[in-house]
């Protein structure tokens with residue numbers, strides 16, 4: 001998989017790609033991530049990439065020209081499955097979207113900034129818009145990092161234990177059951193006996209029950225889906 005991230009703050013977004021599971025995916029050659037500074041496509045020598053909005057109103061808007069130039073350069077080099085715009089006014093990212101994007105070969109992610117982008121970018125250049133939640137961030141960079149993490153960890157070979165990503169919360173519209181590790185007893189607390197029983201069919205049944213109970217208590221809304 002190749003991911004091209006277009007941003008006005010490359011330094012802000014690079015760090016998550018230099019650690020842990022994402023770094024491992026990159027090191028193993030399973031994913032390539034390239035950062036593109038929108039200012040390299042500025043409309044003048046002063047690095048202009050934004051302007052005030054027509055009709056008045058506070059905040060600067062990213063111009064279509066630098067974004068178009070950057071996307072055109074990339075799409076002239078290879079084809080892309082998706083050109084994604086990170087914005088709070090979009091469908092909220094969920095596990096299903098992450099699963100489906102993990103099958104993509106190439107994708108571009110455009111990070112919004114300030115007041116957003118000229119609507120013509122969204123109408124003409126973007127194939128998918130994603131929000132990471134119902135709150136407003138200062139830019140799309142942190143959202144793009146969240147999106148990339150959710151996708152990259154699903155690429156076969158990135159996580160050592162293949163079953164682990166599939167048993168995460170949300171994979172069956174259920175939250176994950178509780179997990180425990182050593183010691184079996186700590187001060188007054190004990191690990192549930194069933195987990196120490198060695199009876200694996202019973203343990204699986206207990207985990208399913210716990211997952212359902214947790215979901216009913218904490219996120220009944222996801223149980224209603226599908």
Ligand code: ADE
Nearest residue numbers: 086087088131132137143
């Ligand atoms: N940019 C600003 N807020 C955002 C959000 N909630 N999700 C994705 N991109 C954003």
